[in-house]
Amino acid sequence: MSSPSRELRAAGAGSPAAQPAAEPVVEVQGVEHAYGHGRSAVVAVGPVDLTIEPGEFVVLVGASGCGKSTLLRLVAGFETPTSGAVRVGGRTPVPGRDAGLVFQQPRLFPWRTVGGNIELALRYKGLPRDQRVARRDELLTRVGLPDIADRRVWEISGGQQQRVAIARALAVDSPLLLLDEPFAALDALTRERLQEDVRRVSAEPGRTSVFVTHSVDEAVFLGSRVVVLSKRPGRVALDLEVDLPRAGVDPDDLRLLPEFAAARTEIAHAVRSAAA
Numbered sequence: 001m002s003s004p005s006r007e008l009r010a011a012g013a014g015s016p017a018a019q020p021a022a023e024p025v026v027e028v029q030g031v032e033h034a035y036g037h038g039r040s041a042v043v044a045v046g047p048v049d050l051t052i053e054p055g056e057f058v059v060l061v062g063a064s065g066c067g068k069s070t071l072l073r074l075v076a077g078f079e080t081p082t083s084g085a086v087r088v089g090g091r092t093p094v095p096g097r098d099a100g101l102v103f104q105q106p107r108l109f110p111w112r113t114v115g116g117n118i119e120l121a122l123r124y125k126g127l128p129r130d131q132r133v134a135r136r137d138e139l140l141t142r143v144g145l146p147d148i149a150d151r152r153v154w155e156i157s158g159g160q161q162q163r164v165a166i167a168r169a170l171a172v173d174s175p176l177l178l179l180d181e182p183f184a185a186l187d188a189l190t191r192e193r194l195q196e197d198v199r200r201v202s203a204e205p206g207r208t209s210v211f212v213t214h215s216v217d218e219a220v221f222l223g224s225r226v227v228v229l230s231k232r233p234g235r236v237a238l239d240l241e242v243d244l245p246r247a248g249v250d251p252d253d254l255r256l257l258p259e260f261a262a263a264r265t266e267i268a269h270a271v272r273s274a275a276a
């Protein structure tokens with residue numbers, strides 16, 4: 001299926017990092033996924049077709065239990081689809097290689113320091129210690145935490161822990177970042193700050209992000225494209241290009257634009273009818 005917005009995307013509009021001839025980062029083709037077998041099988045997702053180009057920030061929205069996490073786990077390579085194909089960078093995804101992941105809970109090792117958590121992720125890459133330390137410090141700076149490498153995980157706030165989890169996901173060094181309701185457990189103010197962090201990180205050249213949320217506001221604020229899933233088994237109910245004038249606009253002003261309100265209304269309607 002080809003909508004006008006998809007053709008615009010194919011031409012590279014709306015995503016500065018995209019080249020007209022660039023390979024898609026993520027290809028989900030005719031994917032269905034069921035848990036269990038036979039009569040007890042639960043079909044969680046599909047069929048879904050989704051192609052994500054370099055530089056896109058795709059937000060998945062949908063009711064609880066509609067299959068958002070399953071779709072993300074398929075893209076990460078943690079699950080193999082029951083039918084259809086998932087490709088990341090043209091290949092079957094391998095967990096830990098093809099995407100950085102951020103979950104609802106930070107999932108840091110509490111007995112390690114902040115820096116130790118990041119270094120652990122870098123150790124898998126076979127970097128020597130001095131390079132690991134330099135890279136660790138660079139990653140923590142990118143998420144706005146330049147001076148806390150020696151702190152213990154339990155000494156820092158929930159918001160800071162989630163920033164560390166984002167830095168750890170960036171340590172994977174994959175152009176693809178997958179985030180599954182990463183701010184759901186945070187208070188509203190911290191959440192807005194972290195949204196700005198994620199927006200900054202995802203605007204880095206060559207970065208592609210897929211972000212799951214319940215919040216329509218968060219979806220409009222972050223997404224260059226918002227995909228609404230139907231209730232289980234999750235299918236694409238709306239695929240909307242969100243074209244806000246983001247460059248140089250203060251985040252608080254962005255939320256007040258009429259275009260922001262219009263996108264919010266369209267998505268909220270789709271979420272409501274998709275859940276019915």
Ligand SMILES: Nc1ncnc2c1ncn2[C@@H]1O[C@H](COP(=O)(O)OP(=O)(O)O)[C@@H](O)[C@H]1O
Nearest residue numbers: 035042044063064065066067068069070071232
């Ligand atoms: N490991 C699993 N085993 C069996 N059923 C599962 C498993 N994970 C998820 N499900 C079921 O699949 C459906 C989709 O779940 P999920 O992808 O977690 O949805 P969402 O993230 O949108 O809330 C739900 O009905 C859920 O109960």
Ligand SMILES: [Mg+2]
Nearest residue numbers: 068069070180
């Ligand atoms: Mg989920």
